Amino acid sequence: MRWEGRRQSTNVEDRRGQGGGRRGGGVVLGGGLGTLAIVVVMLLMGVDPSQLLDMAGQPPVAESSEVTESPEAQKAKEFVSVVLADTEEIWDEQFRAMGKTYEHPKLVLFSNSVNSGCGFADAQVGPFYCPADRTIYIDLGFFNELSNRFGAPGDFAQAYVIAHEVGHHVQNLLGISDQLHSARGRVSQEKYNELSVRLELQADFFAGMWAKKGQEAFGFLDQGDVEEALTAAQAIGDDTLQKQAQGRVVPDSFTHGTSAQRVRWFRKGYETGDIRQGDTFSTDDL
DSSP: OOOTTSOOOSOEEEOTTTOOOBOTTOSOOOSSSOSHHHHHHHTTTOSOHHHHSBOOSSOOBOOOOOOOOOHHHHHHHHHHHHHHHHHHHHHHHHHHHTTOOOOOOEEEEESSEEEETTEEEEGGGOSEEETTTTEEEEETHHHHHHHHTTSOOSHHHHHHHHHHHHHHHHHHHHTOTHHHHTTTTTSOHHHHHHHHHHHHHHHHHHHHHHHHHHHHHHOOOOTTHHHHHHHHHHHTOHHHHHHHHHSSOOGGGOSSOOHHHHHHHHHHHHHHOOGGGOOTTTOSOO
16 A cells, blocks of 8 residues: 555544553353353454443552654554545545535554543453544554454555445444444344445445545555455455354354355445445445
């Protein structure tokens, strides 16, 4: 990805080394999947932190740590800032075309743990978007995990992760996320999971759409970049993660979509670049 030397967003806040504090048991990891590891990988790109974050417990206990800003860490911060800037410009344009104004999200970099508008989280939650404060939270260590654990290396795989979380912000601004949140407690868990899958796949579509529009505007793609994003989408499908974690697949528990679905919707967004093609809630063909 051609990103160096380009505009960086001013909406990135660096909290690395500040310590988010620890609260009781931390993240609430319940459900029927059986082990902590399974739930963690299922939630690596979670959309609804209110299900993931521990809202109860005593006030955080302050932690102290020091940040050694290595050249690699500084470069990673600059990369995230450039990608966020690109999403700002593309979604500014898309919202103007809809007669709306795009509100830029904040992006917080943290290490180990963080307090967000949705509660306390540690790095196990993975990158997430909090609708309460309209902020994306990322521990940059996740990018190493994406490469080493999930076999999805490359800077554009990382850009896909950021663009996916920005996609959740877009959904929040457009009121799409409300379709999921309003269903809580009113539908079965199976139906709620289905709605969650649809929300996630639409965020993948928005990420692909951003890649299409970004290439047209900035020419930032190198050969193989789109394949890096597709590899990342493939690696974090529910079926792939469940097979790796427990050796079997439980479709009713899916919350993010299969690998094939995630690849398909990212690709559709990239190929069409048309937001009207991304209505995952009305189609029977996911």
